[in-house]
Amino acid sequence: MDKVQLLIGVAVALFAIGLTGVVIRRNVLVMLMCMELMLNGVNLSLVTFAHVTGTAVGAVLVFLVFVVATAEIAIAIPIVLLLVRSKRTLDLDAYADLKG
Amino acid sequence: MTKLLLPIVLLPLIGFLINGLVGNFIGKRLVSVVACGLPIAAFLFAIKATADLMATGAPLTQTVFTWAQFADRPFEIALYFDRLTAVMVLIVTGVGSLIHVYSTGYMHEDKSYARYFSYLNLFLFFMLMLVLGRSLLVLFVGWEGVGLASYLLIGFWFEDPVKAAAGKKAFITNRVGDAGFLLGMFLLYRTLGTLQMDQINAAFLAGPVAVSASLVGVLLFIGATGKSAQIPLHVWLPDAMAGPTPVSALIHAATMVTAGVYLVARLHGIFLHAPEASALVATIGVATAFFAATIALVQTDIKKVLAYSTISQLGFMFLAAGVGAYGVAVFHLYTHAFFKACLFLGAGSVIHAMSGEQDIRKMGGLAKKIPITFVTFAIATAAIAGLPPLAGFFSKDEILWFAFASGHGGAPWLFAVAAATALMTAFYMFRLLWLTFFGTPRMDHETAHHIHESPWSMTGVLIVLAVLSTVGGLFSIPHFLEPMLPLPEVRPELHHLETPLLVLSVAIGLAGLALAAWFYSRDGARAEAARTHVEPLHRLLSGKYYIDELYEGFIGRPIQWVSDRVFLRLGDRLVIDGTLDGMAAFARRTAGGLSRVQTGNLHFYALLVLAGLVVVLLWSWGHV
Numbered sequence: 001m002d003k004v005q006l007l008i009g010v011a012v013a014l015f016a017i018g019l020t021g022v023v024i025r026r027n028v029l030v031m032l033m034c035m036e037l038m039l040n041g042v043n044l045s046l047v048t049f050a051h052v053t054g055t056a057v058g059a060v061l062v063f064l065v066f067v068v069a070t071a072e073i074a075i076a077i078p079i080v081l082l083l084v085r086s087k088r089t090l091d092l093d094a095y096a097d098l099k100g
Numbered sequence: 101m102t103k104l105l106l107p108i109v110l111l112p113l114i115g116f117l118i119n120g121l122v123g124n125f126i127g128k129r130l131v132s133v134v135a136c137g138l139p140i141a142a143f144l145f146a147i148k149a150t151a152d153l154m155a156t157g158a159p160l161t162q163t164v165f166t167w168a169q170f171a172d173r174p175f176e177i178a179l180y181f182d183r184l185t186a187v188m189v190l191i192v193t194g195v196g197s198l199i200h201v202y203s204t205g206y207m208h209e210d211k212s213y214a215r216y217f218s219y220l221n222l223f224l225f226f227m228l229m230l231v232l233g234r235s236l237l238v239l240f241v242g243w244e245g246v247g248l249a250s251y252l253l254i255g256f257w258f259e260d261p262v263k264a265a266a267g268k269k270a271f272i273t274n275r276v277g278d279a280g281f282l283l284g285m286f287l288l289y290r291t292l293g294t295l296q297m298d299q300i301n302a303a304f305l306a307g308p309v310a311v312s313a314s315l316v317g318v319l320l321f322i323g324a325t326g327k328s329a330q331i332p333l334h335v336w337l338p339d340a341m342a343g344p345t346p347v348s349a350l351i352h353a354a355t356m357v358t359a360g361v362y363l364v365a366r367l368h369g370i371f372l373h374a375p376e377a378s379a380l381v382a383t384i385g386v387a388t389a390f391f392a393a394t395i396a397l398v399q400t401d402i403k404k405v406l407a408y409s410t411i412s413q414l415g416f417m418f419l420a421a422g423v424g425a426y427g428v429a430v431f432h433l434y435t436h437a438f439f440k441a442c443l444f445l446g447a448g449s450v451i452h453a454m455s456g457e458q459d460i461r462k463m464g465g466l467a468k469k470i471p472i473t474f475v476t477f478a479i480a481t482a483a484i485a486g487l488p489p490l491a492g493f494f495s496k497d498e499i500l501w502f503a504f505a506s507g508h509g510g511a512p513w514l515f516a517v518a519a520a521t522a523l524m525t526a527f528y529m530f531r532l533l534w535l536t537f538f539g540t541p542r543m544d545h546e547t548a549h550h551i552h553e554s555p556w557s558m559t560g561v562l563i564v565l566a567v568l569s570t571v572g573g574l575f576s577i578p579h580f581l582e583p584m585l586p587l588p589e590v591r592p593e594l595h596h597l598e599t600p601l602l603v604l605s606v607a608i609g610l611a612g613l614a615l616a617a618w619f620y621s622r623d624g625a626r627a628e629a630a631r632t633h634v635e636p637l638h639r640l641l642s643g644k645y646y647i648d649e650l651y652e653g654f655i656g657r658p659i660q661w662v663s664d665r666v667f668l669r670l671g672d673r674l675v676i677d678g679t680l681d682g683m684a685a686f687a688r689r690t691a692g693g694l695s696r697v698q699t700g701n702l703h704f705y706a707l708l709v710l711a712g713l714v715v716v717l718l719w720s721w722g723h724v
Contacts, residue, residue, distance in 0.1 A: 023710055031702075
């Protein structure tokens with residue numbers, strides 16, 4: 001198995017673990033971490049393909065993803081904090097009454 | 101090219117702007133000065149322009165600007181001043197100024213004093229545009245503008261729904277006529293490529309043009325019937341009496357309603373080559389004159405009698421225009437402006453004295469109490485009845501003569517109907533005079549106590565107009581207009597009848613006077629007896645031939661039915677509202693079904709995302 005296949009396999013595995021975590025875990029913080037895992041899986045695939053094709057576009061895109069992910073966390077963590085403050089729990093099911 | 105014409109038009113507009121914008125802040129005295137001063141200034145300009153016209157002989161023109169240019173066909177806002185315009189402008193500014201002065205007395209107590217005068221000045225602006233316009237386009241702007249001013253002034257006391265409705269009726273009835281007018285204009289422009297009236301006349305007089313003169317003539321005449329209240333569009337004018345009385349005098353007697361006559365005289369080139377249209381004009385004219393006069397016989401409201409009399413006199417003017425005697429039509433327009441303005445303003449003075457009462461059955465014996473009003477009213481009555489040597493005699497006699505003898509459609513039956521109408525005119529006018537000023541007073545004590553002569557601003561104007569009604573006929577308008585509006589050929593075999601007809605015409609006026617005196621002398625006992633003999637006829641005439649009810653039944657109701665059933669219930673509610681409501685209901689039902697998916701459970705959403713991803717991946721597996 002050569003290196004590229006291995007790296008893509010790792011990327012897919014990271015993405016799949018992240019997605020599974022988002023779907024099955026009930027703790028909001030864990031779900032956020034799982035989302036980061038998914039992003040990192042994508043980042044890994046991006047740099048891998050950038051390396052294979054010899055272009056810089058993929059690598060540049062990774063930085064964009066970093067920035068977006070940082071911004072997302074910067075908003076998501078305060079939201080979670082507020083939720084926890086009002087509901088006194090991290091359990092996602094307790095937030096179901098937020099639907100419109 | 102002259103620079104005199106634009107100020108004539110613009111001065112009243114300035115008055116409108118001043119009084120309309122700041123009239124409420126500058127005090128009644130200044131409002132009066134502005135409102136009367138500017139029309140008087142316009143009158144002076146008009147006199148100067150007339151002097152220039154007489155000196156050079158050629159029409160004055162002034163191009164203000166080119167409004168639009170299509171290829172080599174410009175639409176110019178241009179003013180044109182020839183002999184016909186001179187007569188019209190002098191009447192409009194002269195009588196208009198007098199009525200402005202009268203209004204300062206009549207409207208003195210009204211709380212909307214400035215608004216009244218701004219409308220009145222606006223009316224003068226549009227009326228001057230109408231008579232000064234060189235192109236039909238400018239004329240049409242003025243034509244619509246006077247309609248607007250008329251609407252505003254009929255509904256001047258708009259708190260009263262009846263008066264507001266009268267304004268609407270006038271406006272809508274005029275729209276019907278305007279449709280014909282517009283079609284006529286389109287046809288002229290398509291054929292001749294110009295709307296300049298001097299060029300249109302020249303084109304028609306020069307030789308055959310590629311459009312039927314009669315068709316154009318009839319279409320334009322439809323417009324004239326609307327503005328000048330001829331059958332079948334006469335219904336608005338009696339209702340228009342809801343406005344203040346000086347407005348009735350200025351707009352609905354002396355100037356605006358004569359615009360139709362002016363239009364026919366101005367475009368005589370078309371009508372000279374349109375025997376069918378001319379015959380229609382004469383027939384409608386004489387029919388309207390007769391029919392309105394019969395209604396006027398039994399009216400009991402002082403202003404309504406004068407309104408029907410106006411319709412009847414306008415019919416006389418159209419009769420003259422229809423038999424080719426355009427100069428005579430304008431002559432009657434001119435004398436009518438004096439005596440009818442005098443009558444209306446006299447009626448206003450009577451109403452003023454009677455504390456607002458308009459019913460002549462509740463008047464009587466006013467001659468001694470308001471002598472100036474009585475004398476001027478009597479002079480104007482004699483003038484309209486056609487007693488020599490007053491103004492109305494000359495113009496009416498010429499109309500009767502040309503209706504009989506004109507080589508351009510004159511006929512004995514036209515003369516007979518017109519003569520019968522003249523007899524009725526004399527009768528109902530003297531009846532009005534008798535019921536108002538003679539006999540025993542029939543008003544209640546309270547009103548009788550308050551009767552007083554009007555202030556000088558009103559009686560002074562009445563005296564001026566009475567003098568003009570007396571001597572106005574000595575200035576022969578047909579002769580003055582002869583260079584541009586030649587009189588029709590008189591059939592030679594009828595020449596010897598001119599003097600007998602003149603005598604007959606005087607006899608008719610005197611007969612009307614005698615009849616009215618006989619019927620109404622003993623406090624109307626004989627008239628009352630006569631009325632019981634012809635009760636059904638009297639009811640028909642009092643009901644104005646039930647024309648309003650007829651229109652209501654055959655036009656108003658069906659339109660309302662169609663509007664309600666077809667347009668409102670079927671079209672608006674069922675089709676349009678139904679479609680939109682149906683779409684909204686569909687969206688709501690679909691959303692109701694789909695909203696069950698929104699549980700609020702984030703895991704469920706994530707699962708759906710996952711399922712979606714899987715489906716997309718599987719699909720792309722099979723298709724890439």
